[in-house]
Amino acid sequence: MAVALILLLVAVASVLFHLYSPWWWTPIASNWSYIDHTINLTFWITGAVFCAVIAFMAYCVLRFHHTEGRRAHYNPENKKLEWWLSIGTAIGVVAMLAPGLVVWHQFVTVPADATDVEVVGQQWMWSYRLPGKDGRLGTSDARLISSDNPLGLNPNDPNGQDDIVVQNEDLHLPVGKPVKVLLRSIDVLHDFYVPEFRAKMDMIPGSVTYYWLTPTRTGTFDVLCAELCGAAHAQMRSKVVVEEEKEYHAWLERQHTFAALSGQRNVAKAAYKTDSE
Amino acid sequence: MVDIPFDEVAGVPPAEVGEVELYHPHSWWTRYVFSQDAKVIAVQYSITAMSIGMVALVLSWMMRLQLGFPGTFSFIDANQYLQFITMHGMIMVIYLLTALFLGGFGNYLIPLMVGARDMVFPYVNMLSYWVYLLAVLVLAATFFVPGGPTGAGWTLYPPQAILSGTPGQDWGIVLMLASLILFIIGFTMGGLNYVVTVLQARTRGMTLMRMPLTVWGIFTATVMALLAFPALFVASVMLLLDRLLGTSFFMPTLVEMGQLTKYGGGSPILFQHLFWFFGHPEVYIVALPAFGIISDLISTHARKNIFGYRMMVWAIVAIGALSFVVWAHHMYVSGMHPYFGFFFATTTLIIAIPTAIKVYNWVLTLWRGDIHLTVPMLFALGFIITFVNGGLTGLFLGNVVVDVPLSDTMFVVAHFHMVMGIAPIMAVFGGIYHWYPKVTGRMLNDALGHFHFWVTFIGAYAVFFPMHYLGLLGMPRRYHDIGETAFVPASAHDLNAFMSVAALIVGFAQIVFLFNLVWSLVKGKEAGGNPWRATSLEWQTPETPPGHGNWGKELPVVYRWAYDYSVPGAARDFIPQNEPPARVAAQGAHP
Amino acid sequence: MSAIVLFIATIAAIAGWWLSQQRLAAKPWLEQGVAVDLRGDRGSSVPAAKIGLGVFLAVVGSLFALLISAYSMRTTMVDWRDLPLPKLLWFNTGVLVISSVALQWALMAARRDDNEGLIVGLLIGGASAVMFLTGQLVVWQQLKIAGYVVASNPANSFFYLITALHGLHVTGGLVALGRTTAKVWRGAPMAQLRLSIELCTIYWHFLLLVWLVLLGLLTGWTDNFVDICRQLLS
Structure with a gap:
């Protein structure tokens, strides 16, 4: 199915662009490599989420697109699933925020011998x-x-x-x-x-x-x-x-x-x- | 299960709710020009917003030409480039997106979706449009005044915005501020209507939890806008006084071109606080209506109720509330007290959670659906991809220390274009393809629609996805020409040229869209009353396009929520909101 | 920015309270029929115009809360020199109180169908509001003569800005009041008028409240009050 394929290709192309493009930050010349590490960590977490969401979406489009006689499943909500997803998201957010705040603390604390x-x-x-x-x-x-x-x-x-x-x-x-x-x-x-x-x-x-x-x-x-x-x-x-x-x-x-x-x-x-x- | 016994198939007798005294137009002028009918006002808002939006689109071509091929076009210099970015940003954010979502979609859909005859204050609603038009004209006039429009950047930061080193310092900035003040006055008139109509004029049976998410999104966004726009109003008035009367609200002691000015003691940071107190909610003012529209598009075209409706409503409300305590994440490197960074980074990342829930629920709605890949559905899918992409890069910029190297670079430009440029525009297009049949009675051409979608989506993604990497490289924003640097490799210029070509192609696809809008008005396929077989009230009007007063003699009565798609046992795969349970039972077995 | 955050929190609390009455936890897909609509058969009893005014007052409140926030941030800068408030300001405040009281009286008269009392109340209310505005202009004149012009110090700039914005809102109210009074004059039926009069009265009380808060700010009472609260807390 062309649409599903194109959606998937967008995700794949984005990842390939990220991995192979020559455009990346300049070599660092200060002690703030912690910032680079935090960015890398954020890239990993958000990249995984991005790929997962698009892959899921592409699969749905492929698997559940309209054909004669198909009828959608009736499912108003699933509290348990929604809670688990929220908790998972919260964990991901903490995983990015906590190191970020630690590094920010260093960034705003000027050493006495500066x-x-x-x-x-x-x-x-x-x-x-x-x-x-x-x-x-x-x-x-x-x-x-x-x-x-x-x-x-x-x-x-x-x-x-x-x-x-x-x-x-x-x-x-x-x-x-x-x-x-x-x-x-x-x-x-x-x-x-x-x-x-x-x-x-x-x-x-x-x-x-x-x-x-x-x-x-x-x-x-x-x-x-x-x-x-x-x-x-x-x-x-x-x-x-x-x-x-x-x-x-x-x-x-x-x-x-x-x-x-x-x-x-x-x-x-x-x-x-x-x-x- | 709350079941109400009914004596008759027709259900309970309808009742007039929130009596609105309808104004009856007497002439062509009061029917189509000085109309008090929300539907006409909606079309007026939409046409005006799209017209000024075309200006902003042309400005973006100019910018891309300069960035992709610096020095090639002698008619663009540094000053003009700054004027272009300023006007492009301001027009797109405020005069196009805000006006189109709230003034256009809001005016058209709110009364129809909640089952009202019109907005509750039709006269004020009409005034709202005319004040908005005046604001647009004042803004457009800045292109023709001496010195041209302001080049202060859409954020209009003082002191630079009102000093002579910035283009458009004499007339441009003054008219810009005046135009913003007018816009806010006009918007407040409209906004009061949208809010009170939702509160008071819902038809019988239309409880809050039965409203389509589009209404929830527009309603919440309007409440936010009503509370947030005063911040821009105050900031604009004070900046205008600084510029015209020489007060020093924002202006510190400074030396302008070697001369000590009369200003002293003011705080540029104060302006930034006021600006972003408006500016951050503004992001959600644009996003929430888009969220609502996308929810309804996905649900209708996947023939499935929106997954987790309650969670969706709570998320909208939570996002609306939280968005008032995150404003300073635009100011991490502004020199404000560094300890604010801890607070605002935390609140900003918390807001990611309800936003993420919305995304999950959209894609979970697709799961085991009956997905019709219509043009509105394609735009909804495009919205999800661009919004997820832009939302995730927001986690970079919201996390205070990660923002430090990335702020003021092309990464920021790429992020906000993805999340509040492309994504909401996808929702706008999806919404137009979806509701055009109701507005005009005719379908938009499908082939042109597919062409429009694919070129816009792939093209815009090709413009803004690589742009993040220019930002990582360290390329600053608002530079008409990066010039000679050691850290930008020559290959980055090729990337810029590629992005420019893609942007031009995307731009021309919009002309196809405009052509489609006009062509289908005359030649489009007849749509009928409910071409998408949708449940919400606007598709159940007795006439299409809906007549004055929307509902003929009697207001509809609502018996169910807006998402009864593919209900097991029902004969059809949708049950309109105003279909009495008895009639459903007569048609097929009750669940 | 604490004033505006506090204001938004108040609005959020009101909105939250209202939403909590709206059965947001209901599962709408399980409910059919019209009886779940809490508004009953006749819809809400509060007229739309009154709700509209309430929302508008929230917007105006936000505007002034932002001004107060900006004011309190700007006062901390070194170049701030308080300006001496003319005595006339107290007289004006008194006039505005009279205006509010007169309108309240008019409202009560309207509720008793007392046409004469209504007209007297409206006229006194309107006249004293005009007097308030004139008084404010005289205050401006006095300050200008004393050399406190708008751009010479941020304290002056804020004084002029705050009084001007408040005055503009009073002027807007006078337009509405004028139209209502004209309707009374032409002898429109009392039932139609009551709502207009009530709306004017609410708006007047609100502007009086805003003025008292602003006056507290301009005289520095608010600072003292905040200090006392802080001491009590610590």
Whole structure:
């Protein structure tokens, strides 16, 4: 029967596409492989349900399609069957939800030794700010934004003087060190999105959001904006370079502090040593 | 078993229930244009919704052309692409699906299915349509104003929606918000009718548990819409004030193109809460009528009562209630407090259980049925596949941590098109093929119907199933051109081109459908009163198409539920709801 | 969003109570005949228009509950500066109470077939509602003169928005009331009028209730009340 066959083919083709298509997620570069595992688990459970429902349906169409003299069976309900199906579904749901919530708990619990890195989004570019040797970022306010202070840092905050400001350049991160990414926007919603990191979070003007990750392999990764932010949304690009600690510090040495950029030369250029702290 | 003795074969004398003062049209204008007859209003709603829906369909072709062949079409740039996606989304979700299910199917079917003469407030019902039409016209006008329609995305998130970096910032967004406000006012007028008609105007014997599931679905969806649309109303009014008067409900301190704006202190997240407080129930406002329609299609065309009717009713009610406590699952990565994620992921996955029960009961209805593979039945089968597919991917996105990598990617686009685009449209088509004979008295052409179904179903599946994998790849949504990246392989562009071709083919199949609608009006086979041999009341009208007042002199009396198909011992394989038990007994042995 | 969730929960409880009367656990395939219809022979005794008004009030209630939710989320932001409420607001509240009482009186008069009492009640009710609206406009004027314009602070924006939406609903009610009064004036039979008058009265009481809740919100009493409840619970 053609209809039953086509229905079945849809399921079979979907499974084959899933197994053999070359389009799958990019190799991960952060500690969030748990997320990938949860997705895989969800694929297995939902895939089984999908195939079972369609196969059952195709069988019914094949077996019970109208022929002369056929009369349908009369069966208003079957409480027992419905309960068993509900319980089975509930078990499947728990099997997906429980690991999901455990991983979410990890995702929202930032480890104490994570270093702050600030990402600032604006139409349509990315800027970055790293703490100076004091390890702390200074405060900021959108009202302070001007051409010499494009990120709106507070010039009176001593913590902010040695902050390293990276504009129109890639962000570098050391491999294997947990990072708390603080997200700030100065105009509209943006979303700092690096596909290889798996994590993402919107940036909201007026508040600071965050997520954390540990980069697990070196390489250069694309940064995209994942929250519609206006006409040039698709062109809002940058790159993250994950590298060994030594190269990272070499890169840091070449950056400018806020004080240097804003012309207040009262704070010396950040002096980084690998042995500091 | 509750059995009532009857003296006569004709049953008890009918009684007028919920007296409706019928308005009697005096001229052509009041009969066909400013009509207060729910059936005419239903057709007006349907034609308007499908017309504006065609605009949205053409917009989707434009989007697919750009995505499949970026840079080839010089008449589509980044701004226009954003305008296209915004208008496509808004039109499809609100002006097409909501209006068609509630205003179209609701108006036509509710009075007929519950055995009423008309809606209880016919005048308000008429106003509802005209306000809706005005909303559609205001929306359509945005295509012709300076700057064009808004390109803020259908979610209209501030601050971006009202700032100059977004296309359509001067007129587009203002008219869009005005149109939404009008739509909500118009809908509320209609919605009051649908709810009160179900509550008050059911004919004698029509208890709630005897109503067809279509009525249950539309009724519950309308109640939800009445309570949820105010959220969009409040959000639209506040955003409009932010845009026009410079208030800061949603607008924080921000720098617009290097200039500090006058805004300050507002909360963009507040808008998102309001929007999704409407937006999530909206998903079910579209889904529940589809659930109802599909249940009735499957039952009728498989000649079998819907399996587990009570469970189906409870599931509809449970889904309706639960859908008000899941809204923030659209906001997992919005920067709201992360601990909300635990609550909303749990409620979201709980809602999967009643939804799954509905799916099981549909396929169990097929089991040992007498399945007629008519066009409505095919659409019902297509609905089940696309809905199951889209529902299951919803379990990915509802599970908070899984949503993190997938949100804002093409996976989301694929998911919601499957579950609230293709699946409800399948229900709409199935419903149209099923009820067209009642509306017009003629059958739709069967061969064209089969062609329409197979191209639409296979084609749409070929568009949206592979799209999930672009999302897994990491391809973000709302990009007119992915451009140069390291993580998107060149082969993904070929996939995009394939999807675009499939989408164009699906689009053209809809033109065949429109042709069928018009052609069959004149040339279609005469349908008779009850071509599908169905039990529910709308098929038992004395005239087809039903006349003004639906029922002639006397209202029908209902003696049984809407699913007495293939009852053992009965002579025919269906017993209409208004068939008195005595007459059934006279025709064949009583069960 | 707690206000709206609470509101929806209330609606859900009402809906649940109603559904529990509808024999949702019945097995409809085992029941034949008409006697299972609980509404009896004559259908429901409540007129459709009254049910319609009830549903409409639920929609309006949802609208204001959402406004309250938005208000309470926005007040937590740092830039919120309460605005001084003009004394006139209390006078307006009193006028609205009088309006409600007058309509209740009109309703009672209609039930006794007292045509004169009815007209007096309707006229006082209508006039005091108009006075309330005028008073609200004067409040706006006073605030504007004092420099509290709509966009200068979110507290002002909310004040104007909330009073405007409430005022619009009162205006809509006045249209209905005007039509009813006109019918009374033309001497329509009392039996036809009773329902219209009752609907107007219900709507008036509802808007008074909404206004009192909103006033509690604007004056900050609700906050104190919520605090007290919280202390009692903890």
